[in-house]
Amino acid sequence: MSKKPTIMVLGAGFIGSYLGAHLANKPDLCSVHLIGRQSYFTTLQSAGSLSATSQSGTTVTIPYEKLNLYDSVDAFCTAHPNVHPTYIIVTVKRITAHRAYADLKRWGENPNVTVVTMMNGVRAADEARDVLKGCDVNEGMWPFNVIETDTGHFEQASGGDVFVEDSEKGRVLAGIFRESGIPTQVSADMHGILYGKLLINLHNAISALTGLPIQQELSTRSARQVWAHCMSEALDIYRANGINPVSFLPHVPLSIIPYLLSLPNFLFLRLATRMLSIDPRATSSMYEDLRKGRPTEIEYLQGEIVRMGRECGIAAPVCERVVGLVKDVEGKGGLGNLTGEMILDALELI
Incomplete structure (x- = not known):
């Protein structure tokens, strides 16, 4: 050029x-x-x-x-x-x-x-x-x-x-x-990279619902468990649609990441040092949207998983409920103040 x-x-x-x-x-x-x-x-x-x-x-x-x-x-x-x-x-x-x-x-x-x-x-x-x-x-x-x-x-x-x-x-x-x-x-393979990135971005909603910066969110087991459930649904739907996402953790198969996220803190914090190497001030884009009173992108994150699931006949109840929770908070204005346990309870996972 x-x-x-x-x-x-x-x-x-x-x-x-x-x-x-x-x-x-x-x-x-x-x-x-x-x-x-x-x-x-x-x-x-x-x-x-x-x-x-x-x-x-x-x-x-x-x-x-x-x-x-x-x-x-x-x-x-x-x-x-x-x-x-x-x-x-x-x-x-x-x-x-x-x-x-x-x-x-x-x-x-x-x-x-x-x-x-x-x-x-x-x-x-x-x-x-x-x-x-x-x-x-x-x-x-x-x-x-x-x-x-x-x-x-x-x-x-x-x-x-x-x-x-x-x-x-x-x-x-x-x-x-x-x-x-x-x-x-x-x-x-931008297709695989973008679907892999979507799996990462599923945590944005949890950060926004809890009002926690990302590092603090990832250090909270119950918050990670919500992400793990969303990711498990997404992976099932990906498989049904023939989508092969690129893993965002080198040498770690995507299929075991939900299990990794669900580990107790004393194990997760040792194993996931790369995932946690983030500025403690960092927040998710959805966190910032709610903080500033702007519409969120939830329909393009968990909402996308729900849409894909409907197209192939697989329900995504956790992702669907997370969409609803975010819209509830969005309607009230401001950040969410739910604990991870409260979200799990709302999702009927505990």
Whole structure:
């Protein structure tokens, strides 16, 4: 690719801001443009910069005046009427993805524009392809948590490599990410990777229902047991649908992870050191949604398992009840304050 690529990050939340800061730190590599809320950009202006710190402790800082910020795709197009993004990285919430895809329809017949979906759940790329029929749509997976520790400063809170689809444009993008300081791999099995990631994200609801940061949630056996039951249902439904998820714990078969999660603390805390190597301040995205009074993505997590189960005739009562519990809390406003035992009791598992 001879021309310096133009990268649009559509969704300047925690992930989009962390990614955007790293890309903006390499102006010779690419031109990056962030689309987000004007209210957020106003706070960035007050802070004077956008910065991001990796798990290794490396920090990049971009002065506010060097950032390309827009409150809509229309604003970007007005500022750059003759520019077509090389890559559009979609990091919005799944519940707003349909609006994002509608905004991108202006490039929907342009094969030189590559849309990369990096959102929770599965099938996001399929939904994008339905709308952007002429676009090159690639799947991506963002693995690690990001926290905002100060206004405009974002920190990596857990480990993992980003994955993008093993295509010509995907390989180029992976190289850009790596040179920007974001460990990235390509994979020909994004289907398996995304369904494996969905198993991880099933714990988001438990964090939100208990109001616990992730590390504290994972250190609580009853909370882990809820996750284990959700995961067991998901694995049964995966098998019935012929889905082979990629394990998120190297050399550990997915089939034994629910058993591992259910172990007493004195065993689990010894065996799961990698799973627990997460910043104690890290929270799940659903925790943050409830804390900020926003709609959650529960329909794309446990709700997706319920939907898949119905299609193949397998019930998922635990996942279905978790969906209901999250919606109850969502309706009341604020974080949940249930203990793991209370959730197990509500699920009729104790």
